[in-house]
Amino acid sequence: MLMNTAPKINYRTQAANELAESTPCPRTVNDVYSLGVNLQYCIGARYREIAELNQKETRSDCIRLAEKQMEIKKRIDKAAGHQLNILIQYFYEHGGPVIEDPVSEDTVKEISPFYNRLMENFLESLDEVTEKVRCGEMSIGEMETTINRELISMFGALGNLFMVNEMRKAFHDLVEIRESTA
Amino acid sequence: MCNCGESVRDQRYTALEKTLSKYRHSTGKIIPVLQEIQDIFGYIPTDAIREVSRELKVPSSEIYGVVTFYGQFHLQARGKNIIRVCTGTACHVQGGGKIVEAITGYLGLKDGKMTSDDMMFTLEPVACLGACGMAPVMMVNEDAYGRLTPDEIPAILARYDENRKQGDDEKCIA
Numbered sequence: 001m002l003m004n005t006a007p008k009i010n011y012r013t014q015a016a017n018e019l020a021e022s023t024p025c026p027r028t029v030n031d032v033y034s035l036g037v038n039l040q041y042c043i044g045a046r047y048r049e050i051a052e053l054n055q056k057e058t059r060s061d062c063i064r065l066a067e068k069q070m071e072i073k074k075r076i077d078k079a080a081g082h083q084l085n086i087l088i089q090y091f092y093e094h095g096g097p098v099i100e101d102p103v104s105e106d107t108v109k110e111i112s113p114f115y116n117r118l119m120e121n122f123l124e125s126l127d128e129v130t131e132k133v134r135c136g137e138m139s140i141g142e143m144e145t146t147i148n149r150e151l152i153s154m155f156g157a158l159g160n161l162f163m164v165n166e167m168r169k170a171f172h173d174l175v176e177i178r179e180s181t182a
Numbered sequence: 183m184c185n186c187g188e189s190v191r192d193q194r195y196t197a198l199e200k201t202l203s204k205y206r207h208s209t210g211k212i213i214p215v216l217q218e219i220q221d222i223f224g225y226i227p228t229d230a231i232r233e234v235s236r237e238l239k240v241p242s243s244e245i246y247g248v249v250t251f252y253g254q255f256h257l258q259a260r261g262k263n264i265i266r267v268c269t270g271t272a273c274h275v276q277g278g279g280k281i282v283e284a285i286t287g288y289l290g291l292k293d294g295k296m297t298s299d300d301m302m303f304t305l306e307p308v309a310c311l312g313a314c315g316m317a318p319v320m321m322v323n324e325d326a327y328g329r330l331t332p333d334e335i336p337a338i339l340a341r342y343d344e345n346r347k348q349g350d351d352e353k354c355i356a
Contacts (some may be wrong), residue, residue, distance in 0.1 A: 024331075024333065028276070028277070030277075030317075030329070031331070034329045037329075053237050077315060080315070081315050084272055084275070084276065084314070084317065087275045087276070088271055088272060088275055090270075091271065091274075091275050098273050101277070146238070
């Protein structure tokens with residue numbers, strides 16, 4: 001049988017694959033910020049990929065968006081650094097106590113299926129958006145808006161999985177950083 | 183019976199003799215001598231300290247003092263790959279201890295031993311690697327890895343392990 005439609009390209013980049021494999025459910029606030037940083041690399045890689053496919057006028061927009069992801073990444077790094085300072089201050093003020101992960105292994109086991117599902121949904125929506133842009137059904141501006149919306153929604157949902165306040169706050173920080181740069 | 187190991191040993195000691203003859207009675211040349219000895223052996227063997235003492239006319243205790251003072255000298259044979267794990271405060275509070283545990287577990291290091299049996303790795307806890315923002319951090323040879331989790335350790339070390347070599351450096355921040 002003759003195929004008259006172009007084969008669907010799997011846009012899931014190496015960055016996304018690595019992200020899915022290398023970011024298990026977070027157990028610490030640092031893990032949450034690491035997730036945020038890894039997502040920035042993943043989204044930045046996606047914009048760069050789209051830039052390769054597009055014509056000159058939209059290419060510069062894509063490159064600008066890819067660079068913007070690195071700016072957001074710097075803000076996440078800054079938030080992570082702030083949290084680290086708080087942790088070090090606590091460590092010194094309390095005579096160097098053993099600092100346990102705020103989320104236990106058992107809790108992570110319970111949460112993981114939901115966490116994986118939310119991540120998977122986000123990566124799928126990223127693929128869909130990329131495919132639409134490739135087919136000309138969506139503009140770069142709409143792509144940015146959609147990714148922002150999906151990401152904010154995912155961070156919100158992920159934060160709600162955790163009972164520990166500091167974990168929720170870290171996800172809230174990621175939402176705020178994303179919203180302020182949208 | 184193969185005696186390759188013996189011939190290697192002989193060559194090393196021949197090189198040691200050459201080095202020592204070059205510096206004979208040069209009491210102020212302890213550090214250059216030790217550097218050359220470490221280049222030959224990869225570490226400073228006890229026998230070599232005795233030889234240096236005799237040739238340079240310097241007490242063994244003094245040579246031992248120099249060897250133990252400078253971090254660049256090692257009294258034990260080291261592995262092919264050097265793992266430096268940061269034990270600074272930032273890495274400590276971010277779970278650096280678990281990273282050390284994961285490494286010792288992977289390499290099977292026990293009772294204070296720091297080099298793996300196959301001589302592929304030596305673990306060196308260090309005071310700070312200067313990348314606190316990426317804590318917990320470790321370096322394998324010249325490659326730095328940040329924001330580590332214990333789960334990632336086997337995959338990272340396997341890349342340097344010739345017996346279990348894997349793919350590219352995905353978390354390397356160097």
